Amino acid sequence: MGPPGAGKTTVGRIVAHRLGLPVVDIDDDVLETTWKMSVASKLDAVGGKRFLEEEGQVLCNFSASGCVVSLTGSNPLHPEAMKHVKQSGMVIYLDVDSEDILQRLHRMKVDRLVGREAGQSIRDILRHRKQFYERWLDVRVFCGRNDTVEDVAEKVLQAVERYHNHAAETYVSTRSDSKGASGETTHFSDVVVEGLASDGGLYVPKNGFPKMGTNEWLRLVDMSYQEQALVLLEKCIHPLDVSALDLRQMIYKAYGSNFSCEDVAPVKHLVHNMYIQELFHGPTSSFKDLALQLMPHLFAYCLPPMCNYLILVATSGDTGSAVLSGFSGLRGADRRRTGVLVFFPEEGVSEIQKLQMTSFNESNAKAVSVRSDFDFCQRSIKRMFGESGLTGHLAVEYGTVLSTANSINWARLLPQVVYHSTAYLNLCRDGVINFGEPVDVCIPTGNFGNAMSAVYAKQMGIPIREVICASNHNCVVSDFIKTGEYDLRKRRLIPSHSPAIDILKSSNLERFIYHVSDSDSRLVKDLFTHLDTQQHFRLPDLLLSRIQQEMQAGWCSEADCLAAIQSIHTQTGYIMDTHTAVAKVVADRLQDATCPVVICSTVHYGKFAPAVLRALQVENIPQSPLEQLEKLQRTASIPGMHRDMMKCVKEGDRRGHVVCEADYSVLVEEVENVIQDSFLKVM
Known part of the structure; x- marks a missing residue:
């Protein structure tokens, strides 16, 4: 046809x-x-x-x-x-x-x-x-x-x-390349729902990513973001898991009028050979929307019948509101049997991030803060998945299965491959490069999912020379890439102006080590088991050399972060958020200027208004989030204020939210409370 x-x-x-x-x-x-x-x-x-x-x-x-x-x-x-x-x-x-x-x-x-x-x-x-x-x-x-x-x-x-040959397109855990105990193969629809593998590892495609030829990429250059996403995701998702027609409908719903920019993820020139990819035009003003406006539709499509599902999420800020927004887009039976519970650190997110999360007050969608850090929240969720007694109790008593929408879930990571691909294609469309010429990508990263998706875009055929990982003073990822040693001993999390990357235990690093070790699942399992028990591991020298061929990393002080915001605004009138500024500083230090570098702007600057106003040397910074945004709106010319964030702050719920102590058993109680509020109890 x-x-x-x-x-x-x-x-x-x-x-x-x-x-x-x-x-x-x-x-x-x-x-x-x-x-x-x-x-x-x-x-x-x-x-x-x-x-x-x-x-x-x-x-x-x-x-x-x-x-x-x-x-x-x-x-x-x-x-x-x-x-x-x-x-x-x-x-x-x-x-x-x-x-x-x-x-x-x-x-x-x-x-x-x-x-x-x-x-x-x-x-x-x-x-x-x-x-x-x-x-x-x-x-x-x-x-x-x-x-x-x-x-x-x-x-x-x-x-x-x-x-x-659907049976050949399967997924394996980073910690085990063998079939599960039942002998069944694991397909895309399975990994979307399960989230985390039963052995504690992360799912990856057994046969790697499909490779696209130059002539195919060239055809994508002049297409819309939705058309590009459809072609790329069809190649990564077997049509017997998600039919082509259904995938198309999901993509056009995910990336439509809910984004404030028609281009969805536009690339703009910043200075010299630096370009910014704006990933904050979605409904919650962060890059998480690029995945989480699509992922809930994939999740609901793949759900087996006769069960309720509770999505558990740990967030350092942006993921929480993006998950709540994405799943609120479900309708009918899909919405009735899907609940969402978000845990976030009470003192580890900005006031606007907190307001975005707590503005969702539906019975099956809730955000709860914890008097601890992101790593405690994430560790607790992983523990819940690993306790068969708890998961069995929830299944028998409430007919409810736990899943996750963090970037450990393959359906969260996969859509991010699209925007790393489109960034390169946009540079080709605008005449900055010809297809085949290299670019570097600089990404502010904590949990490593965004960086890992750039690696996968490279596997598909995008000519990314190096992925540059940018950290703030919580620089465990940067130290690891430089030394091969992942050491959490005597390291504590220090709050920063860029809280979305205030993470010490980087989940998606497991996928990267699996990739560079040629799928050595035994090595991955040994390393991360050692990290869990001893808070430390060291890579073999050969593996470290492979990592450094593909990736660079650096970190940025708080003072340098704010100085970069002020400097770029003075030069260009453009306002960066604190995370983008971290990436700008690190790119300046590490990129050799022999090819363009794309900086991932992962969040709108309005989410971190106090720090940005301070960087711009604005006096008398107001306490009210709304007044802060209004002051920024008078200061900023490009990019403009984010429409949905402004609306949320104006209309946001001020009734407060649940705050938990850093106690695993208390978090488990919250899980059960949300299940009781969301679903009918199975008698």
Whole structure:
């Protein structure tokens, strides 16, 4: 299936020959045989509207098996005909570049298409028809610019093999590459719901990431963020786990009017060879929205029936509000059987972050603060997942299963691969680089998920030279990348102006070590077991060398962070938040200026208004979050104030929130309380 000029007939013949099957061309072998006249003559005789109906009826009366069928370009416009086709076969969409198609149609002297009206260009027809092809496909074959018919045929054969070999597209734990005790394989739909592997490890795709060719990337350059996300995620999610049509609907809902910028994740020039990717245009003004506006839809889609699910989240600020916002977008039965409980450090987030989280007051969505730090919150949640007595009690007593939306969940991490890819494509679109030229990426990171997703984008084929990890004075990740030693002994968490990266135990580092060690799950298990028990581990020298080939790291003092905000504002009028400023300082120190560097701006500066106002040397900083934002709004020109954050602060709930002591048993009680409030008790 595909538009006129996509090569359906020629590709169909090649594929049929390779598979040893007969081939049927609907135009030549069915329509003209039935009508006893050429397709062109029929179109002249009855006109476009009548032609579509008669063409569809012929297809409805056609049946075949064990063969390759090339549809007409207009068959997908007839719903009944396509329903009939899908009942007996697998529908493959040849998604060919429009420029390639227009050139072919010009060579074939085709100047009319079914349904084309006066004044309407062929390009318009192709754009209009795409929605129909995407409605009926089982598998998309994404064709690169200038792909030959032989290239396309090979991709079709690979797509068919992938579709029928679902069992091969599995996931393994970073701590065990063997099957579970039951002997069952683990698929995408399983890892989305489970979150954390039963052995305490993190799920990763067993066969790694799909690699895309240069011609395919070039086609993505001029596409919208939603179109880019759809192509990339289709390659990473098997269609039997999430159908292509359902995935499309999720993506367009996740990245729509809820984002204040049409580009979703725009890249803007900062100074010299530095560019900023603004990842804060989502509803809660942080990069977490790029994953958490999509992840709840994937989660709900993959849920098995007959169970309730409680999403447990530990956050150092931004994840909490993003999870609550994302899951609040679910509707109907999905919403009724999904609850969310967020734990955050009472003194470890900004007032605006706290207000964003506590403004959600629904029975099945709650944020609770803890008189401790993020690491205690995360450690407690991991402990809950590991205690079979607790999980068994919740399952039997309440019919409720625990899951997580932290970046340890694969469905949280995967959408982040998209924006690292689109950052590079945007630079290509804007003429900053040609595809294939390298860039560096500098990321403020604590839990390492954002950095890990950049590594995965590189595996897919994005020419990222180095990932630069930027820490504040809680620089355990930076020290590790420099020394190979992860040491939590005598190290305490020190609050900072950039609290989202105030993390000492970096969960996604486990995935990175698994990657650079060539999937050595035994090594990963030994290292992280030692970290759990001894608060320390050291990498072998060879492994450290591999890490340093792919990654650099540095850290930034509080004073340097604030100075960077002030300096950039003076030079450009642009206001960075405290986390972006950390990345800017580290990039200045480590990047060699031989290629562009993209700085991930992970949060809107308004969330950290007091620190930003202080950096801008504003006097008489008000105490009220609303007055702080209004003062920043008068100070700032670019980027503008975030609309949803401003609305939240103006309308936010001031009734307070639950504060817990740093006691594991108290957190367990809160879990049970939320379950009782959210779901009917199973008697």
